[in-house]
Every structure is written in C-alpha cells, then in structure tokens.
Amino acid sequence: MFKRLSLRLTLLTVILLVVLYSITSLALYGIIRGFVTRGIDFTLRQAAYRVADTAVLTGIPSFASTGSPEINFVLADNGVYTSIADPDLANALEKRLSRSADRPVFFNFAHEGEHYRVFELPISPGSGGPAYVATVLDDSQTVRALSDLRSVIVIVGLFGICGATLVGFILSERMLKPIRRAFQRQLEFVADASHELRTPLAVIQSNLGIVMEHTDQTVEQNLEWLNNAHGEARRLAKLVQDLLTLARSDSERMPVDRRPVALNDLLDRIHDLYETIAEMRGIELAVRADEPLVVLGDRDRLHQLLVILIDNAMKFTDAGGKVEIAATRTRNQAVVSVRDTGIGIAKEHLDRVFDRFYTVDTARSRHGETKGTGLGLSIAKWIVEAHGGKISIASEGVGKGTTVRVELPLMPRKAAPPGEEDVKAKGEA
CATH class of the missing domain: 3.30.565.10 (Histidine kinase-like ATPase, C-terminal domain)
Structure with missing residues (x-):
C-alpha cells in the first residue's frame, strides 16, 4: 500500500515539476527570442528607412554606409540593385522578395546553410513607379545560439526529470515514514487492545459459565466466581476508559480546562x-x-x-x-x-x-x-x-x-x- 502511494507521490511530483519547468522554460525562451528578434528588426527597419529617405529625396539608389557594416542593402526600382557582393545570394533574395507595394514585411531567408533576416519596405522614389528597399542581416549566429538554448533547455529538462524522480522518491519515502510508523503503531495498538480486552472477557465468560452450570447452588456458594467476574468487569471498564482517553487525545477531542x-x-x-x-x-x-x-x-x-x-x-x-x-x-x-x-x-x-x-x-x-x-x-x-x-x-x-x-x-x-x-x-x- 505504501509503496504504491510512494510511486504516486513521486509521479505527481515529477508531473508538477515538468509542468512548471515547461512553462518557465517556454516563457524564458520566448522572452529571450523576442528580445533578440526585436533588436534585429529595429536595426533592419532603421537602416531601411534611412536608405528609403535618401532614395526619395535624391531619386538615386543609395548604398551609403549607415554605421552598421553588417547590414547589406538591396534597393530596387524597375529592377534589382544590390550592395550584396555575392550575386547568388542577391539573385536568391530577389526571387524571395514579395514586391509588395502596400505594406512593409519581415521574413526569414535561408541560403547555403546561412540564415538571414530581411525587412522589405515599399517606397515611391519619384515618377519611376513602385520600388522597394530590402535590408538584410545575417543572423545565423543568433539562430544557432537560440537553437543551442533550446537544446540546453531540453537536456536540462531531461536531467531534471531524472533528478526529480529520484528526489521525489526519496522525499515521498521521508514523508511517508512517520505515516508508516503511525500506521504500524495503530496496528500494534489495535492488536494489543484486542489482546487486553480478550483476557478479561475470557475470565468473565469462564466464571459466569461456572455459575450457570451450578444452577442448584445459591448465590453465596457461587460468590467466588461472581467476584472474579466482577473484578474483571471493573478492570475491563477501566481499560475501556483509558483507551477512550487516549483515542480522544490522539484526535485532539479531549479539551484541557486551564x-x-x-x-x-x-x-x-x-x-x-x-x-x-x-x-x-x-x-x-x-x-x-x-x-x-x-x-x-x-x-x-x-x-x-x-x-x-x-x-x-x-x-x-x-x-x-x-x-x-x-x-x-x-x-x-x-x-x-x-x-x-x-x-x-x-x-x-x-x-x-x-x-x-x-x-x-x-x-x-x-x-x-x-x-x-x-x-x-x-x-x-x-x-x-x-x-x-x-x-x-x-x-x-x-x-x-x-x-x-x-x-x-x-x-x-x-x-x-x-x-x-x-x-x-x-x-x-
């Protein structure tokens, strides 16, 4: 009985830990990922608007430095103009652009094992028709760092489950130890009480049995057996009273009038x-x-x-x-x-x-x-x-x-x- 109860307590402990750890880990990962992504998006947006403002004012595509050398700009006006040195990347990016003329968009882009974050901004740099600006940032290291963070969370979670199982089992055993001891004492108490109650009852029954067999004798002639039965009955009454006192004390139903x-x-x-x-x-x-x-x-x-x-x-x-x-x-x-x-x-x-x-x-x-x-x-x-x-x-x-x-x-x-x-x-x- 106690072994199954210990397993149930351990399982409950593990489930609670898994739920709490999952919620905490997902929340922490979401906060970190959101913070990093917002930082990247802010940098991309700032660079895109700077280039777009230059294009609108001058009417000429501009790839001037913005103080962020890791940022590459793509400016298109009835064609593709790029500051990206790799033509394959520029072509792949050009095919991926949505050329949406209504609203700016962010999207992720992968090319030859590298990961890029792209911000596409529609502009109208003059009378030449619709155009767009796309700013690109290679965030492969950030993606790998987030992937490593996910792996660490999963590994720590697995080790945590193993540790929680072991600790939960140990704690459940410690928690159940006083209960097991109290239960064992209760069993011993019932067994001892039954034994103590059985002895005077047996004496009373045997003495009254003798009296019932001597139906032809007077009460005085059976007085010895009656006294024995009476004495054991008094002892039995005292025992029951003591048991009642202890039972009430255990249940805290015995008030003390101070x-x-x-x-x-x-x-x-x-x-x-x-x-x-x-x-x-x-x-x-x-x-x-x-x-x-x-x-x-x-x-x-x-x-x-x-x-x-x-x-x-x-x-x-x-x-x-x-x-x-x-x-x-x-x-x-x-x-x-x-x-x-x-x-x-x-x-x-x-x-x-x-x-x-x-x-x-x-x-x-x-x-x-x-x-x-x-x-x-x-x-x-x-x-x-x-x-x-x-x-x-x-x-x-x-x-x-x-x-x-x-x-x-x-x-x-x-x-x-x-x-x-x-x-x-x-x-x-």
Missing part, C-alpha cells in the same frame, strides 16, 4: 487519599512542598496524573519502602518528582515505558498483583504535554528505585488568583 491550580493543595489531597493505602501496605508516603506553587491547568487531569504516578510507585514498592512526592520551583517551572525505593527499572526499558501497552514484566508487580495494561504512563505523558510540560523517568537499575520527574509551567504572576475549585479543595483538605 485554570489556576495550587499544586500544594492538590498534593495534600493526594496524600490524604493514599495515606491509608500506604499504611496497609507498610509503605511510607511523604509529601514535600517548599513553597506555594500555582500552575495554569486542568485540576482533574493533574489529579489523574498524580494518581497514576503514585499508584505505579506504590505498586512496585515492597513493604518497608518509601514513596516521596516533592514539588519545587525551577525558574518559571514547577517540578513535581515522585521517587520510590522500589524494584526499579532496567536501563534498556526506560526509553519505552511511555509506550502504550508496554509493560516490563509481570515480576515487577509486588505480591502477585494483577499485571497493568501499560496505559497509565502513556496517559500521564499526554496530560503533561497537554499542559505544555515535560515528563521523564530515571532509574539506576533493578532494585534501585525509580524517579519520575514532571515539569509544568508556572502561572504568570499577572494571571488571576486560584479559582473557587482550589479554594474549595483547600477547605476540604
């Missing part, structure tokens, strides 16, 4: 939510914010971001470990870092942890917890980038903990103070 958000209050709220969970797991949860920090962003999305980061940190930290959230200021940036003393991440996996559906391995989940879908950090990355920030992850290796660093632009000092939502959240905290 309002002043106090990070200190938001961190306190997150600490209150996870403090009990941390105590149950034997993990120390600490929040450190040195000074009030206000960013312009979507409070709900920033809350979701912190939940994802803290949930991951606690999931991969064993009992007795520590998870610390710190908020600091760096110039005009608010830096939020989530550091844990968990099992860490191998360095070869750090570049891919933000990819969708990418999970390092099942062993990272503590105490055999359910394997994640690999969408959390992808959503976190989208949230940070939607707020104009940056997110990075660092780990010294397996067993050495992990640190996630988020940089968000601080709200300008001239902006409005934190909104009612932050005040309300501060009161609840």
Whole structure:
C-alpha cells in the first residue's frame, strides 16, 4: 500500500515539476527570442528607412554606409540593385522578395546553410513607379545560439526529470515514514487492545459459565466466581476508559480546562487519599512542598496524573519502602518528582515505558498483583504535554528505585488568583 502511494507521490511530483519547468522554460525562451528578434528588426527597419529617405529625396539608389557594416542593402526600382557582393545570394533574395507595394514585411531567408533576416519596405522614389528597399542581416549566429538554448533547455529538462524522480522518491519515502510508523503503531495498538480486552472477557465468560452450570447452588456458594467476574468487569471498564482517553487525545477531542491550580493543595489531597493505602501496605508516603506553587491547568487531569504516578510507585514498592512526592520551583517551572525505593527499572526499558501497552514484566508487580495494561504512563505523558510540560523517568537499575520527574509551567504572576475549585479543595483538605 505504501509503496504504491510512494510511486504516486513521486509521479505527481515529477508531473508538477515538468509542468512548471515547461512553462518557465517556454516563457524564458520566448522572452529571450523576442528580445533578440526585436533588436534585429529595429536595426533592419532603421537602416531601411534611412536608405528609403535618401532614395526619395535624391531619386538615386543609395548604398551609403549607415554605421552598421553588417547590414547589406538591396534597393530596387524597375529592377534589382544590390550592395550584396555575392550575386547568388542577391539573385536568391530577389526571387524571395514579395514586391509588395502596400505594406512593409519581415521574413526569414535561408541560403547555403546561412540564415538571414530581411525587412522589405515599399517606397515611391519619384515618377519611376513602385520600388522597394530590402535590408538584410545575417543572423545565423543568433539562430544557432537560440537553437543551442533550446537544446540546453531540453537536456536540462531531461536531467531534471531524472533528478526529480529520484528526489521525489526519496522525499515521498521521508514523508511517508512517520505515516508508516503511525500506521504500524495503530496496528500494534489495535492488536494489543484486542489482546487486553480478550483476557478479561475470557475470565468473565469462564466464571459466569461456572455459575450457570451450578444452577442448584445459591448465590453465596457461587460468590467466588461472581467476584472474579466482577473484578474483571471493573478492570475491563477501566481499560475501556483509558483507551477512550487516549483515542480522544490522539484526535485532539479531549479539551484541557486551564485554570489556576495550587499544586500544594492538590498534593495534600493526594496524600490524604493514599495515606491509608500506604499504611496497609507498610509503605511510607511523604509529601514535600517548599513553597506555594500555582500552575495554569486542568485540576482533574493533574489529579489523574498524580494518581497514576503514585499508584505505579506504590505498586512496585515492597513493604518497608518509601514513596516521596516533592514539588519545587525551577525558574518559571514547577517540578513535581515522585521517587520510590522500589524494584526499579532496567536501563534498556526506560526509553519505552511511555509506550502504550508496554509493560516490563509481570515480576515487577509486588505480591502477585494483577499485571497493568501499560496505559497509565502513556496517559500521564499526554496530560503533561497537554499542559505544555515535560515528563521523564530515571532509574539506576533493578532494585534501585525509580524517579519520575514532571515539569509544568508556572502561572504568570499577572494571571488571576486560584479559582473557587482550589479554594474549595483547600477547605476540604
């Protein structure tokens, strides 16, 4: 599919280049040819009228020098009189003259491989009857130069077509490379999503199948199978919600409601939510914010971001470990870092942890917890980038903990103070 598309783009590029080059070349050639021809015609006309004026005043054919030695004059009055030294050329020219008595004409004349430009001017030099003056210029070199110019245009055009074909193919490949990569990622995304959706559906179907086989048992006796199905249904609902979030973010249909958000209050709220969970797991949860920090962003999305980061940190930290959230200021940036003393991440996996559906391995989940879908950090990355920030992850290796660093632009000092939502959240905290 992409190969045919690349060929079509290349062909389109070549066609456009040929059309543009043809139009430009024809226009340029026409301008140069017209300029040269007008110069020659002007010289011929000027010389013809000078001779004609002399003939009219004196009644005698005149071949006086006009300051243009390359110009040869032919003056006829009931016969042919010529200053052309070559009699064959004069005879051939005399036969070619139209002897038109009504208007002057220009015409081209070839003789023995040479090219001439002729201007024929009817005159009446007296009572002798109609006469004419013809001025002749050998413009063979000009004709050859124009012929060479045509050849150069054609040759350059042929080389241009070859070069355009090669360049067009290379450019089309470069243009299609991100599209091909996005298409491949889309295929992988669909395949991974199908796989992730199939697993909980299979568990739900199998557990409900067991319940349907035990029709003689009560609900309490089938509670284990029902709980399994319910748990997978909740996991499936979360997965679908995450997929919907990413799909909307890709299509830019997920608006970000930017309002002043106090990070200190938001961190306190997150600490209150996870403090009990941390105590149950034997993990120390600490929040450190040195000074009030206000960013312009979507409070709900920033809350979701912190939940994802803290949930991951606690999931991969064993009992007795520590998870610390710190908020600091760096110039005009608010830096939020989530550091844990968990099992860490191998360095070869750090570049891919933000990819969708990418999970390092099942062993990272503590105490055999359910394997994640690999969408959390992808959503976190989208949230940070939607707020104009940056997110990075660092780990010294397996067993050495992990640190996630988020940089968000601080709200300008001239902006409005934190909104009612932050005040309300501060009161609840």
